[in-house]
Amino acid sequence: MDRSEYWSHTVVGASALEATPFLIVDTTVMARNITLMQSECDERGVKLRPHVKTHKSTHIARLQLAAGATGLTCATLSEAVGLASAGVVTDLLVAIPVYLDEPKAALAREALSAHTRLLLAVDSVEILSSIAAAGLTTPGVGLMIEVDSGLGRTGLTPEAAAALALSAQVQQGALEVAGFFTHGGHAYSPGASAAAANDEIQSLARAVELAGLTGRADLIVSAGSTPTALLSASAPVNEERPGTYVFGDMQQVGLGQTDIGGVGAVVIATVIHSAEDRYVLDAGAKILTKDRPDWMNSYGQVIHRPRDQIVRVYDNHGVVRCAPGDASPKVGERVPIAPNHICPVVNLVDELVTHDPATGTTGRIPVDLRGHLS
Amino acid sequence: MDRSEYWSHTVVGASALEATPFLIVDTTVMARNITLMQSECDERGVKLRPHVKTHKSTHIARLQLAAGATGLTCATLSEAVGLASAGVVTDLLVAIPVYLDEPKAALAREALSAHTRLLLAVDSVEILSSIAAAGLTTPGVGLMIEVDSGLGRTGLTPEAAAALALSAQVQQGALEVAGFFTHGGHAYSPGASAAAANDEIQSLARAVELAGLTGRADLIVSAGSTPTALLSASAPVNEERPGTYVFGDMQQVGLGQTDIGGVGAVVIATVIHSAEDRYVLDAGAKILTKDRPDWMNSYGQVIHRPRDQIVRVYDNHGVVRCAPGDASPKVGERVPIAPNHICPVVNLVDELVTHDPATGTTGRIPVDLRGHLS
Known part of the structure; x- marks a missing residue:
């Protein structure tokens, strides 16, 4: 049929x-999509950190973790808190720079208390300062510096991203740089995926190099979207963050x-x-x-x-x-x-x-x- | 300021x-919007049946009824059931033709059991037959024949609407025609409101006349949208159904x-x-x-x-x-x-x-x- x-x-x-x-x-298509993306990432030696904004479901997050995902990606702190309150405790990246004013700082502290690690996106000194001001300079919190690989949304040039990673503010605030990430969202037009994936690899490589972190074994170098996930899965990229793949769409x-x-x-x-x-x-x-x-x-x-x-x-x-x-x-x-x-x-x-x-x-x-x- | x-x-x-x-x-702007639309309708001698799809809130529905609205409009049967379960029991129009297969028929029966009157939109013999098949040929249910006044979405020409009102199917099914309604949604471009409101009045007048119902005192002749509500408030129109006015938007x-x-x-x-x-x-x-x-x-x-x-x-x-x-x-x-x-x-x-x-x-x-x- x-x-x-x-x-x-x-x-x-x-x-x-x-x-x-x-x-x-x-459910069969969903299970197959989960297994396939995991095995493709495994084959390429990159970790998979699926984006929960697609399914907004703790049940499906559990299926992804059970299949081998090493952590999850969220769009908001309240998604992170929601995962935790349902008992989904994991290594978590909130992949949008969040300015931690008091209500957001409260959400971040709540998320941190439950997850094994909380990675926060940063692409400006203001975001950085708000994290320090919220007192989140504790083990378990890591900074993920966002690189703009061509989408023109949030994120910094590789040069500015490296400078932010090396800045006095990071040192003085005792904030740990966990890694760099980018979202090649300019892949979202026909025929654009391969070039966008290459942009992801190149701009992340440049940021890592300029920051002098090339040799750091635990550095997270994270790329990805459903169209680029498998195309950008090569060094120095060591993590992919697709979301839509779990269901697919037109x-x-x-x-x-x-x-x-x-x-x-x-x-x-x-x-x-x-x-x-x-x-x-x-x-x-x-x-x-x-x-x-x-x-x-x-x-x-x-x-x-x-x-x-x-x-x-x-x-x-x-x-x-x-x-x-x-x-x-x-x-x-x-x-x-x-x-x-x-x-x-x-x-x-x-x-x-x-x-x-x-x-x-x-x-x-x-x-x-x-x-x-x- | x-x-x-x-x-x-x-x-x-x-x-x-x-x-x-x-x-x-x-809350002051909302209260003023509610009062103003009510008093404008009162002045023109038309009833106001606000659309709840805008606010999706039983609290705000109560404010509209307290201000003088004579009933409410819903987009779905589950909105009607939701109003009822919160204790908002009123004269209700579901202003989209709903094909009553078994799950929808169950919702319609649940809504009917609570509301003082349930008006169902009809624009085809299939919708009509599904209402009869669901056994909703009881007092408290009324048919509202939808007239297309120019939007080109659902609804019938005035001629076809009148024919449906007069059809053997209505007679045999013992279904009561409560009235006619239209939605002049073609008002939604700059400068189009006055002409769309006039289309509403004219096409409803024609349907009522062709159906031979001009003299029926209890006939509901319902028009409206926020842009046309006050422009189409003249005979034979005797009811308006705006929704957005409660909050306004760009x-x-x-x-x-x-x-x-x-x-x-x-x-x-x-x-x-x-x-x-x-x-x-x-x-x-x-x-x-x-x-x-x-x-x-x-x-x-x-x-x-x-x-x-x-x-x-x-x-x-x-x-x-x-x-x-x-x-x-x-x-x-x-x-x-x-x-x-x-x-x-x-x-x-x-x-x-x-x-x-x-x-x-x-x-x-x-x-x-x-x-x-x-």
């Missing part, structure tokens, strides 16, 4: 008792990172209106999001009707234009939609409905880190 | 103990519906990176959303720096381009951002932080209908 038939018949059928719209995860398909068989999280919606040239789904921006890169022409793919375009999403409606010559599906029909970008979609649901193809049964995984914005 | 100073100093200062990013509501400012003084819900974020031409906030698509109409050039407005543009949002980063010649704010500074479209923003937070300008204190309102997608 091909994937489109699988989703539109098998999975839709198995989940008939769920009220649409909902997000359903194929953006990853468009980037050539996976095919539709690797997409394991799909929104099931119901057709509520059917006209000659269009149909309307009960799934809109509040589950599909408005995430649509410039190089894509639809807000997600109706899996078994790949020529249809989701042309507009309102809060709770999705408007789909039929491919020329094709008839619209009937009102009441359930359709599976592969989202463009799975991370913000997961963050809109309270639980993942799961489908186990081996048994044909459905289950649930709570998205217990949903929200956790600060 | 002007509004930008108010938000960037007074509100930011009062909420210093909250970890950013968070959504803060000025889209409403752009449409001329309110000015910045009417915007009462603002995201507070912290600057985490500052460069010459840009700065980066700890607020991205997971709180600001990627909602940006074609006619707007920013993902929300940095209130006190209106010439800056939020040019890119990642999951947890917002990248802001400084206006030419302006210096970037410093790392650690808190900035207030008025969202483009408040409805999906509210749906991303678990609670609204509130600021009461009279006392200078902050509080909280739970977004207890957040999610509730089905």
Whole structure:
């Protein structure tokens, strides 16, 4: 059975008792994605530190650690605290520079008390000073200096990153530089992955060299995103931080990172209106999001009707234009939609409905880190 | 004090103990927005049925009912059930056609058991049949036939809407037509509101007339959106359903519906990176959303720096381009951002932080209908 038939018949059928719209995860695809990324990283001799912002689930974080991940990546301190309160205690990197004013410092201290190590992103003296001012100059805290490898978001040039690592402020504050990291997010357009991965390697190598830390055995040199994870896995890079790979999405398909068989999280919606040239789904921006890169022409793919375009999403409606010559599906029909970008979609649901193809049964995984914005 | 100073100093200062990013509501602006829309509707002799999808809060729904709203509008059956379980029992319209398969029928029966009246949107024989099949042909249920007044989403032409109201299916199913409704969502571009409001009035009038229901005193003729609510409030329209007015947002400012003084819900974020031409906030698509109409050039407005543009949002980063010649704010500074479209923003937070300008204190309102997608 091909994937489109699988989703539109098998999975839709198995989940008939769920009220649409909902997000359903194929547990076999997810397990395969977790195992595959781990074994590819193992083969290349790099550590894997998956990003939890994609799944926002302590259950799935545990699966990744059990498969061999050596730690986890978070986007926020409250994700770190949430992991800890669920008992997921690990070596943790918060991969966005957090300015520790008093409420954030309290979150950082709470996270530190539970995790085996807390790595904090730094790309300015202000962030650095806020970490020192919060009293986080204790064993267990490490600084990860962010290098901008071409995305133009946060991070410093390799030169400035090295200078920050060597600065008096680090020395005086007794803050330990645990390593350098970058996110080659400029990989997110077709054909750009290889060059972005090379940028990651080169800019990290330059920062390490300029900081005079080339020989330090325990130095973390961390790169990564799902498109670049395996392409940038070579020295001095010794750690990768992909997130999206666990589920896959249409953006990853468009980037050539996976095919539709690797997409394991799909929104099931119901057709509520059917006209000659269009149909309307009960799934809109509040589950599909408005995430649509410039190089894509639809807000997600109706899996078994790949020529249809989701042309507009309102809060709770999705408007789909039929491919020329094709008839619209009937009102009441359930359709599976592969989202463009799975991370913000997961963050809109309270639980993942799961489908186990081996048994044909459905289950649930709570998205217990949903929200956790600060 | 002007509004930008108010938000960037007074509100930011009062909420210093909250970890950013968070959504803060000025309770005075919200109260004024509720009162004003109610009194404007009262003056015009139309009923007000506010849309709860904007605030997703039973507390705010109660404020609207206390101010004189005669019922509420929902986007989903689970919002209706959520209102009921919190004790908000009212005359309720679910304003999107819902195909009642078994799980949705169960939700509809649960909603019906609590509300004083449950009005269900219908725009096809399939939706109609599903209502009859679910056994919802009981007193307390009313059909609201949806008319498409120009948006091209759900709904029928006035002719087809009238035919559906008169159809054998309605008669045989013993389903009561409570009225007609439309949503002039094509008002959502600059200068389009007046024409869209007129389309609402004309297409509803035509449907009522063709259905031979002109004289029925209890017929509900419902129009509305925030931009058209007061423009379409004339016979035969006797009910309006705006949602966004309760908070306001930059889209409403752009449409001329309110000015910045009417915007009462603002995201507070912290600057985490500052460069010459840009700065980066700890607020991205997971709180600001990627909602940006074609006619707007920013993902929300940095209130006190209106010439800056939020040019890119990642999951947890917002990248802001400084206006030419302006210096970037410093790392650690808190900035207030008025969202483009408040409805999906509210749906991303678990609670609204509130600021009461009279006392200078902050509080909280739970977004207890957040999610509730089905």
